[in-house]
Amino acid sequence: MGKKTGFMEFTRSLPILSDPKQRIADWNEFHAPFPVEELQKQGARCMNCGVPFCHVGTIIEGWTTGCPLHNMIPEWNDMVYRGKWREAYRLLSLTNNFPEFTGRVCPAPCESSCVLGINEEPVMIKEIEVSIIDRAFEEGWVVPRPPLHRTDKRVAVIGSGPAGLTCADELNHHGHNVTVFERDDRIGGLLMYGIPNMKLDKSIVERRVNLLADEGIDFRTNVRVGNDMSTDDLNRDFDVIVLCCGAPKPRDLNIEGRELNGIHFAMDFLTRATKQLLNGNSAGVKAIDVKEKNVIVIGGGDTGTDCVATSIRQGCRSLVQFEVMPKPPERAFNHEGWLSKIRTYQVDYGQHEAAALFGADPREYSVLTKKFAGDEAGYLKGLETVEVVWNEGKMIEVEGTEKFWDAEAVFLAIGFVGGEQGSLFGDLGVHITDRNTISVNDNKQTNVANVFAAGDSERGQSLIVWAIADGRKAAAGVHAFLRDQPEPAIILSAPS
Ligand SMILES: Cc1cc2nc3c(=O)[nH]c(=O)nc-3n(C[C@H](O)[C@H](O)[C@H](O)COP(=O)(O)OP(=O)(O)OC[C@H]3O[C@@H](n4cnc5c(N)ncnc54)[C@H](O)[C@@H]3O)c2cc1C
Ligand code: SF4
Structure with a gap:
């Protein structure tokens, strides 16, 4: 002390x-x-x-x-x-x-x-x-520390978010030969494309990725495993496969007018904004631009807040953020308030910025979106809402509270519903839970002995700190599995 x-x-x-x-x-x-x-x-x-x-x-x-x-x-x-x-x-x-x-x-x-x-x-x-x-x-204390010995074991990590990077880091330090496959053009998962630059500068992510590469991890970008690389290839070339593919499938809002131009998933907006920032206008993907537009963000969580801050930087005309739940109580520093910070009223960076620019917190509580409205050309003009009250977990619409809001851009930030399974998980034969996540045991091992999973892909959309914890646990599980393999690990190289 x-x-x-x-x-x-x-x-x-x-x-x-x-x-x-x-x-x-x-x-x-x-x-x-x-x-x-x-x-x-x-x-x-x-x-x-x-x-x-x-x-x-x-x-x-x-x-x-x-x-x-x-x-x-x-x-x-x-x-x-x-x-x-x-x-x-x-x-x-x-x-x-x-x-x-x-x-x-x-x-x-x-x-x-x-x-x-x-x-x-x-x-x-x-x-x-x-x-x-x-x-x-x-x-200068953080320097590459390549492993002193290499084994003959090869591990494929699919996905380069915090879970994949952690698992790769741990296994590399055990001396195993690790290759990380990433379908996107840059390494980092949601650290790179998801969390905006003002919250986490991308040079910070790149600095760590370079360090991991210097320590011997092999990174392969633009490889969508399951499409660009078959599971047969994976099984042939690697002793173990670790699935760290995240839980990127967004929850949709299937109401009238959903097909209109101007309604986007939050992740499309955030990813394209970062790509444009990093690549410039000339190359690749163009941002969804909300300059001079009335923007509504549906969803009061962290992803919604990132959309608020991104819209502000693009120069939106007005901004509202809907939350279907009631406004939470202020934090009280007493026995009742202890351990409950997250459930209390918080003002995050995006709301601070909106308040500074437009004069008020942009959040509207207890609001349910009923339908979108558009013009003859199919472009979004606005949306209709109703106020709700909650009774024992049941949502009840309040009659006479219907309201129309002008909006030319809407971002859906209402959560995620697990992984995009595609052919990958099916081909590997791993069991999927009813939450659309990969089923694992305490060692993060799936029903297929040499296939493990870590992070959001097995936990569901969560936090970076859990992804790192899961990556560490999966690496420990993989290391124990490899150690128990009939063939002892062979030392291939010694430190220079
Ligand atoms: C917008 C947003 C903001 C967030 N902000 C925060 C925050 O501020 N703090 C916090 O703690 N948490 C935050 N989170 C949550 C956090 O980012 C995630 O919990 C964490 O990134 C999960 O890590 P992961 O490695 O499991 O998955 P991800 O980070 O999602 O990485 C998965 C990677 O796998 C790749 N992949 C998927 N399938 C394949 C395939 N077939 N082949 C190759 N690659 C594949 C994907 O492209 C992706 O790069 C946020 C989430 C979102 C969406
Ligand atoms: S990683 Fe752990 S110590 Fe650091 S902020 Fe998160 S919970 Fe706190």
Whole structure:
């Protein structure tokens, strides 16, 4: 424990974010580094509880609480307080393969289970995490560490999101020969195409991918396994296959007018916006442009918020975000509020930006979209809604609350319904659950002995921190499986 009285002396600081009115002029990351002295004060607030809850990730009533990676939070808080940054980095990298991602975009369920949060603001854990890893990169402590020995085992990882990258990283360090196949043109999954650049700069993703490549992982882009490469080829060339294909199938809103031009899935909008940002206008995919348009985002979650922030940067004329659930209560720092941060009212970066630009939080609660309306040419003109109330989980429409909203662009951000199975899963013979996810055991192994799965593809759409945790678990399962194979692993190469 750093400072015995730290939690009484210092209050929580807020992350330093650039001014919403200024940052919407570009696509740069809005997160700024914290001064070291302030970070040390924040580290000193950690009480090093006898029974810390922050590092035990679990799911309570459907919500994550605590860190699924079991990050050693009290320990690195103490080291930051004492200025032992290198030791803090060493500890952090033992449990988290990519703290530069989680430290930027994790919703920090660790903070909602911090014991200080029972009666005041919790320790600022996420900010400390990102500061440790950013400093480690700056100081040159993060360098390629190729494995000392290579085995003769070959592993194919399908999908390069956080689950696939983690699994590849772990297995590569065990000495296995890992190839990652990605159907898109860049590595990273939703880290690259999904989460917008202002939240997670793509150069941060590329920096880590380059490091993994330098350590010996073979990355192959533009390969859609199941189409460009058959499962027979996979089985012939690899001892183990790990499916980390995500859960990208979007939930649709099949109401009148759905076919109109101007209604898009959120992921199409976000992916194309990032591709245009990275490729420029000249090459490849063009963004869905909402400049001067009235935009409605249907869905009040994180994906919807990313659509809000992206629309603002493109110069939309107006913006509304619908949420079908009622407005959640404000967070109370008491016993009842503890462990329930995610279910309370939160204002995320997109809503801050919308409020700065248009004068109010763009969210409309308890609103159900009934039908879309268009012009003779088939272009969206607007949509009709009705207000709803909830009674014991049942949604009831309120008569007389029908309303028409002008909109030339609508983004559907109402969740995901599992994987895009295509022929891949069928050809491999893996069992699929009734949630459209891949069925796995505790070691992330499917019903086919040499096929494993990790991340959203087996968990359903979730969080980066869970994808990393799942990737680690799958890698441990694969390593144990390979070790038990009749032929012992052969050492192919020695360190230089
Ligand atoms: C818009 C959006 C914003 C989000 N923001 C956050 C956030 O701020 N914080 C957070 O913690 N979580 C966030 N999430 C959730 C988080 O991104 C996911 O839970 C996480 O990325 C899942 O990782 P994954 O590796 O399982 O899958 P993914 O990241 O989805 O990666 C799967 C990869 O597999 C590839 N693939 C699929 N099939 C094939 C095939 N046949 N052949 C080759 N490649 C294939 C896909 O192209 C993709 O690159 C967000 C999700 C979305 C949609
Ligand atoms: S990974 Fe997420 S839950 Fe774990 S310590 Fe970092 S911010 Fe907290």
